[in-house]
Every structure is written in structure tokens, then in C-alpha cells.
Amino acid sequence: MKIYISGLYSGTNPQPGIGVARSLRAAYPDATLVGVEYSNRCSGIHWADFDELWLQRPWDELNLDAYAAEIKEVLDAGALWISGVDLELMWLASVFPEGHRNLLTPSTMALRKISKPAVEAHVGLPVSIPTYISTETPDWELHAFCRQHGWKVWLKGPYYEAVRTASWDVFERVRTLLARAWSTERLFLQTHVSGYEESVCFSAYRGELAGAVYMRKRELTEEGKTWAGDVTEVPAEFVAPLKQMVRDLNWTGGAELEMVRDTGGLLWLLECNPRFPAWIYGSTIAGHNLPALLVESATGVPPARTQTPVSEEFTRVVLEVPVRSQFPLPSLPEPYPGGIGHSLKHPSGTLALAERLHKLHILESNGNGNGNGNGNGNGHHAEPDNVTATIPTVPSSFIADLGAFDFAEMETPSFLFLESTAAALFARAAGQAAKLTSETTKVTNAYSIKTNPDERLIKLALESNFLAEAISLLEVQKALKTGFKPEQVILNGPGKWWPQGLLPTSPIHAVFCDSLADLRRVVASVERKELQAKIVGVRLRTPTVGSRFGIPVYTPEELEKLVAAIGTLPTDSAFGIHFHMASSNIGVRQWWHLYESMLRWCRSIETLSGRRIECLDVGGGWFPDDWQTDSGDQFAAAVARARQFLPHVVQVISEPGKAMAQPSTALAMRLLELEESAEGEIKEAVVDGSIAELPMHFFQPHRILHRDSQTGEWRALGRGKTPLLGRLCMEHDIVAWNVELPEGASAGDLLVFCDAGAYDRSMSYVFGRG
Amino acid sequence: MSLAEGNELREVNETDLVDVGGAMAKWEHFPASAILHHGKPCCRVAREWIFSTDYSQLNGENPLTGPRWLRLKYKWGASVWPISWCEAVRQKTLDCGALASMANEVFVMRGVKSYPAQFIQQYTEEATRHWRESWTDGNASDHWIKDDLIYHEGCAVVVREGEIRLWDASAGWWMNPKQFGGYGGLVALRVFAPQAEFSWGAHRIAPGRWQRIQNERQGLALASAG
Ligand SMILES: Cc1ncc(COP(=O)(O)O)c(C=O)c1O
Ligand SMILES: [Zn+2]
Numbered sequence: 001m002k003i004y005i006s007g008l009y010s011g012t013n014p015q016p017g018i019g020v021a022r023s024l025r026a027a028y029p030d031a032t033l034v035g036v037e038y039s040n041r042c043s044g045i046h047w048a049d050f051d052e053l054w055l056q057r058p059w060d061e062l063n064l065d066a067y068a069a070e071i072k073e074v075l076d077a078g079a080l081w082i083s084g085v086d087l088e089l090m091w092l093a094s095v096f097p098e099g100h101r102n103l104l105t106p107s108t109m110a111l112r113k114i115s116k117p118a119v120e121a122h123v124g125l126p127v128s129i130p131t132y133i134s135t136e137t138p139d140w141e142l143h144a145f146c147r148q149h150g151w152k153v154w155l156k157g158p159y160y161e162a163v164r165t166a167s168w169d170v171f172e173r174v175r176t177l178l179a180r181a182w183s184t185e186r187l188f189l190q191t192h193v194s195g196y197e198e199s200v201c202f203s204a205y206r207g208e209l210a211g212a213v214y215m216r217k218r219e220l221t222e223e224g225k226t227w228a229g230d231v232t233e234v235p236a237e238f239v240a241p242l243k244q245m246v247r248d249l250n251w252t253g254g255a256e257l258e259m260v261r262d263t264g265g266l267l268w269l270l271e272c273n274p275r276f277p278a279w280i281y282g283s284t285i286a287g288h289n290l291p292a293l294l295v296e297s298a299t300g301v302p303p304a305r306t307q308t309p310v311s312e313e314f315t316r317v318v319l320e321v322p323v324r325s326q327f328p329l330p331s332l333p334e335p336y337p338g339g340i341g342h343s344l345k346h347p348s349g350t351l352a353l354a355e356r357l358h359k360l361h362i363l364e365s366n367g368n369g370n371g372n373g374n375g376n377g378n379g380h381h382a383e384p385d386n387v388t389a390t391i392p393t394v395p396s397s398f399i400a401d402l403g404a405f406d407f408a409e410m411e412t413p414s415f416l417f418l419e420s421t422a423a424a425l426f427a428r429a430a431g432q433a434a435k436l437t438s439e440t441t442k443v444t445n446a447y448s449i450k451t452n453p454d455e456r457l458i459k460l461a462l463e464s465n466f467l468a469e470a471i472s473l474l475e476v477q478k479a480l481k482t483g484f485k486p487e488q489v490i491l492n493g494p495g496k497w498w499p500q501g502l503l504p505t506s507p508i509h510a511v512f513c514d515s516l517a518d519l520r521r522v523v524a525s526v527e528r529k530e531l532q533a534k535i536v537g538v539r540l541r542t543p544t545v546g547s548r549f550g551i552p553v554y555t556p557e558e559l560e561k562l563v564a565a566i567g568t569l570p571t572d573s574a575f576g577i578h579f580h581m582a583s584s585n586i587g588v589r590q591w592w593h594l595y596e597s598m599l600r601w602c603r604s605i606e607t608l609s610g611r612r613i614e615c616l617d618v619g620g621g622w623f624p625d626d627w628q629t630d631s632g633d634q635f636a637a638a639v640a641r642a643r644q645f646l647p648h649v650v651q652v653i654s655e656p657g658k659a660m661a662q663p664s665t666a667l668a669m670r671l672l673e674l675e676e677s678a679e680g681e682i683k684e685a686v687v688d689g690s691i692a693e694l695p696m697h698f699f700q701p702h703r704i705l706h707r708d709s710q711t712g713e714w715r716a717l718g719r720g721k722t723p724l725l726g727r728l729c730m731e732h733d734i735v736a737w738n739v740e741l742p743e744g745a746s747a748g749d750l751l752v753f754c755d756a757g758a759y760d761r762s763m764s765y766v767f768g769r770g
Numbered sequence: 771m772s773l774a775e776g777n778e779l780r781e782v783n784e785t786d787l788v789d790v791g792g793a794m795a796k797w798e799h800f801p802a803s804a805i806l807h808h809g810k811p812c813c814r815v816a817r818e819w820i821f822s823t824d825y826s827q828l829n830g831e832n833p834l835t836g837p838r839w840l841r842l843k844y845k846w847g848a849s850v851w852p853i854s855w856c857e858a859v860r861q862k863t864l865d866c867g868a869l870a871s872m873a874n875e876v877f878v879m880r881g882v883k884s885y886p887a888q889f890i891q892q893y894t895e896e897a898t899r900h901w902r903e904s905w906t907d908g909n910a911s912d913h914w915i916k917d918d919l920i921y922h923e924g925c926a927v928v929v930r931e932g933e934i935r936l937w938d939a940s941a942g943w944w945m946n947p948k949q950f951g952g953y954g955g956l957v958a959l960r961v962f963a964p965q966a967e968f969s970w971g972a973h974r975i976a977p978g979r980w981q982r983i984q985n986e987r988q989g990l991a992l993a994s995a996g
Contacts, residue, residue, distance in 0.1 A: 194831070230948070232948075262832065263831060263832035263834050263835045264832045264834065265929070312948070312950075312986070313950070542826075543822075543823060543826040543827075544826045544827055544829060553819070553822075553823075555819075556815060556816050556819040556820075556856075556859045556860065557860070559815055559818070559819045560815050563815065589830060590829070590830065592830070593829060593830030594826075596825070596830075597822070597825045597826040600821070600822045600825045600826075601822045601826075604818035604819070604821070604822045607814075607818065608811070608814060608815055608818055
């Protein structure tokens with residue numbers, strides 16, 4: 001019996017070849033085991049269980065047709081082939097569309113049905129698929145997905161690799177890297193599921209399950225790979241659907257279902273690998289030799305040695321082995337000048353294989369649409385990537401408002417105030433607050449002036465029954481100048497008394513103390529009758545989300561001090577509690593949990609201090625779309641919860657800044673210069689705008705409109721290959737990494753970056769303007 | 771080859787010393803630890819702080835999530851008993867009884883059913899000798915050590931009707947219901963609960979009395995013989 005085993009890489013993220021060889025050696029001591037590898041850098045070629053080695057040139061050098069013919073010869077001669085390399089077995093499936101008796105790998109159809117992230121074949125199994133979204137959607141939606149899931153998301157490649165992308169700039173960078181590495185834009189973002197990692201590993205021949213085990217990871221490497229585990233029988237509820245799945249897929253070969261069990265006990269399927277896992281010998285130790293069962297099914301030859309279970313638990317160790325004399329160690333590549341390390345990743349040329357298979361159309365999209373567990377296979381897209389799918393929807397009011405400008409004479413870059421858009425946002429917020437207000441609880445908006453101190457916005461706020469939220473006395477003065485009365489002002493933040501001498505003499509609406517020192521100052525100031533406020537409260541520091549603001553309650557001592565300090569507050573003002581943490585940063589779900597947890601802290605403080613909480617101020621930080629997509633139900637429920645926890649609350653204040661301001665203003669800029677490639681593609685374009693006007697570029701996408709210079713028509717840009725380079729002499733002044741400019745775009749054309757009305761506007765700087 | 775090697779492994783920890791019966795007798799009348807409440811604001815603040823912090827730490831996850839943050843805040847070490855809430859929250863180290871008692875209250879506060887659980891665990895005489903010395907140095911009692919066995923406390927958390935999981939609040943992990951004996955192994959368990967019986971993995975647990983925990987390795991030997 002001769003068995004070819006490929007995938008011998010034996011680093012920290014190993015391939016299964018060695019484990020398969022050890023398992024087969026245990027069952028078939030006399031079999032000839034042939035190790036197949038594509039690089040002499042893979043240390044597994046030196047493992048002593050291999051009787052022979054078939055060392056191929058790396059994938060970028062291999063002649064695929066000749067190699068296919070050689071493998072056919074080997075199989076025809078009666079040898080078996082067990083592949084431990086995903087891309088190799090995908091290629092083999094295309095070489096042998098009808099399969100081969102001795103080729104112990106699955107078919108193309110089966111591979112397609114288990115491809116990530118939908119894993120179409122999972123339907124009968126007691127598992128769910130974590131929510132995901134294809135990256136072939138507009139950036140605007142990808143950002144929304146990340147916010148929704150609190151940035152606990154993984155950007156995953158089509159076959160291997162998953163990178164946690166905890167912020168927008170990281171996401172953009174990793175997307176570029178992965179797309180380049182795997183020669184495809186078809187990546188996907190998937191939510192993180194926390195819990196314990198478990199696997200079902202099985203082997204099957206022509207649709208008949210030969211054996212299966214259940215493995216729990218008990219020790220993990222830093223990359224999350226198995227280091228130790230325990231192996232037991234597959235739970236009964238899993239066995240029947242697994243058998244059915246294997247039958248439906250007509251599966252041949254090993255496979256592993258990688259899952260996470262969450263705290264509630266639910267299983268989440270991360271992926272189905274079409275081969276044995278690298279820990280497969282751990283299963284053999286437990287008495288379940290799955291590679292041997294596969295060989296027995298395929299050949300009818302029972303193992304020469306029966307297995308004795310040794311231990312349900314296995315672990316790895318690090319071993320030194322002698323190098324085979326006929327395969328001496330290759331030289332280490334020279335480090336790049338000034339570089340760090342030797343760049344040894346993918347020695348066998350896996351990336352090159354992916355590129356070759358893409359060109360041969362052997363690897364194609366597997367219909368990774370947007371999913372919530374029900375793969376909706378929307379077919380195959382041919383290269384190049386589907387640009388239309390990445391074009392964002394731009395609200396019609398933006399386009400309507402742009403009609404008011406005379407662009408011919410406009411100097412660029414220039415901020416454009418979108419009047420009806422802004423008015424509609426404030427009107428909506430006013431309506432929302434009115435709707436949420438009840439007999440017992442008044443719901444009030446307060447406009448965060450710092451977000452964008454444009455007078456037109458402050459005026460809209462005033463007209464829409466907003467209060468004005470200020471973080472400095474200069475901001476207070478601006479609010480008063482625009483028409484607010486002192487009693488409509490909320491004073492917040494650590495520097496609210498700056499600059500001296502501008503405090504209104506009549507009562508303001510509320511002041512929230514940012515520290516215990518601030519609280520002492522407020523108490524003294526009230527005693528001296530310098531400060532009068534209807535509500536005097538404290539800002540709480542959010543306990544599990546790091547913040548520099550507010551009074552901390554990280555220790556019982558701090559809580560005790562806070563409670564004592566509250567006892568010194570003036571009793572002729574009402575007492576309130578404020579917190580702020582941007583849901584746009586921590587995520588929407590996380591924010592709602594923070595809200596619930598704040599209600600508990602407030603209740604604790606109320607109970608301990610004996611001081612009634614009459615005002616709850618929940619701050620701002622909402623991304624406009626998240627603020628608007630809420631139908632009101634969640635806010636209504638939140639107000640009810642506040643009353644439930646804090647029965648004396650009569651006012652709930654929210655302080656939207658960017659939810660109001662961000663959509664209200666856009667930035668117009670012009671194309672200065674286009675650089676074309678020999679093929680006529682626009683390689684890069686220089687614009688007269690810059691990150692000085694778009695400092696939020698690193699944190700959020702902006703929807704971009706192009707104006708047709710002939711017709712004046714606006715068209716939203718999808719993703720493409722052209723970076724838009726800003727005018728500044730700064731390396732990172734790239735205002736967009738990858739857009740598709742319309743055909744015929746030329747210097748002088750106008751671009752409008754939408755969604756630039758919040759901190760883009762207020763934090764823009766004058767660099768490079770002379 | 772490799773499999774055969776496994777069979778010849780001698781278990782260094784399998785000594786004759788493990789006197790589970792003696793240990794169960796020694797800790798027969800041992801109550802589960804309980805933290806005292808002064809009935810005054812001092813302890814009220816402490817408890818409010820624990821519960822509100824726990825809710826924040828839970829981060830919106832399932833209430834059955836183990837409160838590992840307690841162990842992050844308090845190192846495992848000796849405590850001097852009796853101890854009250856206001857004292858306990860201010861310590862740098864807490865023993866297993868204090869940690870288990872806190873965790874138990876936290877689970878209950880979350881609306882999860884949780885009962886005090888007592889464990890007898892096997893270690894080695896080297897390990898227990900060091901513990902004995904550290905505890906005596908800290909003027910704390912070493913009554914929890916017997917030869918190579920120790921008395922330990924945790925929580926029996928009801929995850930489903932009639933089914934518990936055991937939270938080791940000092941380690942910050944759930945105990946494996948598959949026990950193999952040996953170092954760290956659970957050899958006996960007592961749960962204080964009003965219920966009639968629970969299942970813990972494949973074990974049936976009757977509350978209110980010490981009971982030995984069956985070793986899985988015997989099961990494995992049987993399977994291989996059969
Ligand atoms: C206390 C407070 N309220 C409101 C806001 C407004 O936030 P945004 O503009 O993100 O809505 C901020 C911003 O930092 C803030 O600190
Ligand atoms: Zn006390």
C-alpha cells in the first residue's frame with residue numbers, strides 16, 4: 001500500500017501531513033508513506049514516518065499540466081492521495097472532475113457547498129453562522145456593519161487568513177493587503193463570537209461517513225490554533241445531520257467543522273475545512289484513527305494494528321529532528337536592506353497558486369452575499385470586481401441641495417451647507433423628542449456646539465427646541481449671541497470655566513461636574529452666587545470603556561467619595577447624572593449595554609446618596625444613520641427604562657452633535673491632475689482638497705459624488721483602483737484609497753465629499769494655505 | 771509506536787496518599803464561606819459597587835458568563851475570617867471562600883441560580899507544603915489542607931433545569947465535568963442547594979453531602995478493553 005500525503009508545513013500554523021502520517025503509520029506499519037511538499041523550507045519533510053518524499057517546485061514554478069499527468073499516473077498505479085492543502089485539493093477537484101478511486105479528496109461541487117462564509121451545506125447541523133457581509137458592498141455599509149457589531153469583526157480572506165479590524169483605517173489597510181495577496185476583492189467581514197472553540201472532525205468515502213470525533217481546544221497558540229485538546233464522541237444530535245451532509249456532498253476525504261460554543265451553549269460554525277486538521281494525531285491518541293478509517297473505506301484493507309485508546313486528552317510539544325541528508329537545509333534569504341526578518345511566509349507559493357487558479361477560473365466567488373446565516377448564493381461574478389455593487393446610496397436631499405450652488409465660480413475646496421438636509425434633520429429630531437415626551441418625563445435634545453459651531457446649525461437647533469450644550473464659556477457666548485437664553489444652556493466638560501469672566505449671570509439649565517475638584521469648585525461658586533443652575537449634576541466615567549472624562553467609580557473607595565461629594569451639592573438645584581461615550585466608536589450594541597449599566601450605577605448612587613436623580617443626560621456620539629435608523633421604539637423603551645430604574649427622573653437629555661451636523665455639510669473639491677497607465681486606466685488623481693478639510697477620513701468613509709462637466713449630473717463613485725491624492729505635501733494625505741472615476745473624468749471636474757459636516761468641518765486646519 | 775509508549779507511562783501523581791475518605795470526614799462539618807454584612811452604609815456601598823461593576827463588566831453578554839473580573843481585581847491568597855463586605859472589597863488578596871461567596875452573590879444578583887459548592891482537589895505534597903507555609907506566615911488558618919488534598923470553594927451555577935456547571939472563582943474557569951484524577955483533579959464535591967438532584971456533565975449530584983467524583987480514566991480503560 002502506497003499513500004501520498006501532502007501539506008507537511010510544521011510551523012505554528014501547521015498543515016496536517018505529519019499527523020496524517022503518524023496516524024497511518026500506527027495502523028499500517030508496512031505501508032509506504034510518501035510525503036508531498038512544494039518547498040524544502042517546510043520542516044515536515046524531515047519527519048521520519050515518511051518513507052519517500054516527492055518534493056515539487058513551489059506552485060509558481062510548477063507546470064500544472066505536467067504535474068496533473070504525474071499525479072494521474074500515481075493514482076492509476078494504485079497509490080492513494082490524501083491532501084492537506086486547501087488550494088491543492090481545489091485544483092485536484094478540477095483536474096479530476098469525475099473524481100478518482102484513489103484520490104481521497106472532495107469534489108468541486110462539495111467544495112463549493114462548504115465554502116466560507118455561508119457554508120451552504122451546514123443547514124441540517126445544529127449550528128448557526130455568525131453574521132457576515134461581503135466586502136463587495138459600499139464602504140458606507142461596511143462601516144455601518146462594523147459600528148453595529150462594535151468593531152468586533154474579522155476581515156477574512158476567501159481561503160485562509162482572518163484579521164481583526166478594530167477601526168476603519170485598519171480595515172482599509174488590511175483590505176488592501178488581503179485583496180492583493182489573494183488576488184481577489186471577494187473578502188468578507190464577520191462578527192466575532194466569543195466562547196470556546198470546538199471542532200467536529202470526520203472522514204468519509206464517497207458519501208459514507210467512516211468516522212468522526214469531537215474536539216475541544218484546551219490550549220491555544222497566539223494565533224488561536226490548537227495546542228492541546230480533548231477528543232470525545234460526536235454528540236448524538238450532531239451525528240444524524242452530519243451523516244446526511246456527508247451523503248448530500250458525496251464527501252470523500254477528511255474534514256473539520258470549526259466552531260465556537262458561546263456562553264449560552266449555542267454553536268457557531270466558523271468554517272468547514274476540506275481536509276484533516278493538523279491535530280488529527282490527537283484523535284488517534286484517543287482511539288479514533290480517522291485517516292486509517294478513510295484508507296480502510298477506500299481500499300477495504302483493515303488496519304494491520306488495532307488501536308488502543310491512550311488518552312482523551314492530547315497536547316503538543318516542540319521537537320528537534322534530524323534533517324534528511326538528501327534534503328539539506330536551504331539558505332536563509334537575505335533580509336531586505338533596512339528590513340526586519342527574512343520574509344519567510346508561504347514558502348511553497350500558496351499565494352501564487354491562488355493567483356494561478358483565479359486566472360484559470362478554478363477559484364471563483366461562492367456567492368458570499370450579505371448573510372445572517374442563510375447563505376443566499378448570488379452566483380459568480382467574473383473578474384474584475386463588481387464596481388456597481390460598491391456604489392453607495394446618496395440621499396436625494398443632498399443632490400437637491402447641491403442644486404442651489406453655482407459651481408462655475410466656486411473656489412475649491414469649499415464647504416457646502418446643505419440647507420434643506422440640515423433643516424430636515426433638526427425637524428426630525430424635534431419631532432422625535434416631542435413624541436418621546438410623556439406626562440412624567442420630558443425628552444430634550446441639546447445641540448453639541450463643538451461638533452460644528454456653524455451659526456446656521458445653532459440657529460436650527462434653537463428653532464427646533466434644542467438646548468445648547470457647551471464645553472467652554474466661549475461656546476456659551478456664541479449660543480447666547482445666536483439667540484439662546486442662559487436657561488437653555490448646558491455646561492459640560494473639563495474646561496467649561498474657560499475663559500474666565502464670561503459666565504452668564506442668570507441661571508443656566510444644567511452644569512455637570514467632570515471631577516471631584518470641579519464639583520468642589522461648583523459648590524463654592526454656587527455658594528458665592530456666581531453660578532446658578534437649575535440642575536447641578538455629575539458626569540460619570542464609563543466603567544468598562546476607557547475614558548478620561550467624568551468621575552470614576554473604578555473602586556469602592558471612589559464610589560464612596562462620589563457619594564459623599566454628592567451630599568455637598570446645593571439642594572435648591574435638582575440633581576442629574578450625565579455620561580457620554582460615542583456609539584460610533586464603541587458600537588451600537590455596546591452603547592445600549594453601556595446605557596443599561598449606567599442606569600444601574602445611577603440607581604446605586606441614588607440609593608447610597610439619598611439624592612433623587614431628576615435629570616439623566618446620555619450625551620451624544622451617534623453616527624447619523626444609527627440615530628435615524630432607530631424607529632423610535634428603542635429610544636422609547638430607553639426612556640421607559642430610565643423611569644423604571646430612576647423613578648424621579650423628569651428630564652432625559654441627549655446631546656447629538658454629528659447626528660445633526662455630519663450630513664449637513666459637504667466638501668467640494670476639484671480634480672487637479674490625472675495620471676494614466678499605458679492601458680488608459682487612471683492610476684492616480686490629485687485633488688485640491690486634502691485631509692486638512694477631511695480629518696475624519698481615517699475614522700469613517702465619505703460618500704463621494706462626481707459632477708459631469710457637460711450635463712451637471714451627479715454620480716456617486718464606487719470602489720475602483722484610483723487613489724485620490726490630496727494637495728498637501730504629507731505622505732498620508734490620501735483622501736480616498738480606491739475609487740472608480742467615471743470614464744471621461746478630467747482635470748477641473750468637481751467632486752463633492754458628502755458627510756463632512758461634523759468634525760471634518762470643526763477640526764479642519766489651515767496647513768498648506770500660505 | 772507512539773501509542774504503545776503511552777501505555778507504559780507511569781503516573782507519578784498516582785500515589786497511595788489520596789485519602790479522600792479521610793478528607794471528606796475532616797471537612798464534613800465545614801460550612802461554605804459567607805461574607806458578613808454590617809447592616810450599615812459601609813457594606814451597602816461595597817455591595818452596590820460589586821453589583822454595578824459586575825453589570826458593566828458583563829458587557830451585555832450572557833448572564834451565565836463567569837465573573838472572571840473578580841479574580842482580576844483580587845489576587846488569590848489568604849483571607850482572615852470572619853470578613854465583611856466592606857473589608858473584603860478593599861483587600862488585595864482574597865481566598866477561595868471569599869471569592870466564591872462574592873461570585874455566588876453576583877450570579878444571584880444577575881438572576882442566575884447559583885449555590886455554594888465545596889470541592890476536594892488533589893495536588894501534590896510539594897504544592898500543599900508551600901501553601902501551608904504561606905498561609906501560616908499570613909496568620910491565616912491552614913485547615914483547608916490535608917496531605918496532598920485541599921479543600922476549595924466555588925459556585926454551582928444552574929445552567930438549565932436540573933443541570934449545573936461548577937465555577938471556580940479563584941481560577942476564573944469552569945471545572946471540567948470530565949475528571950481524570952491527578953494534579954488539580956476534583957475528587958469530591960458538595961453542593962448546598964434545596965433541589966433534589968443535579969446533573970453535572972455525566973455525574974449525578976445530590977446536594978447537601980460530600981460525594982466522590984468518578985474518574986474518567988476508568989471509563990477509558992473499559993472502552994479499550996471492550
Ligand atoms: C458631553 C458630550 N456631549 C455631546 C457630544 C457630541 O458628540 P457627537 O458630535 O459625536 O454626537 C460630545 C462629544 O465629544 C460630548 O463630549
Ligand atoms: Zn461594613
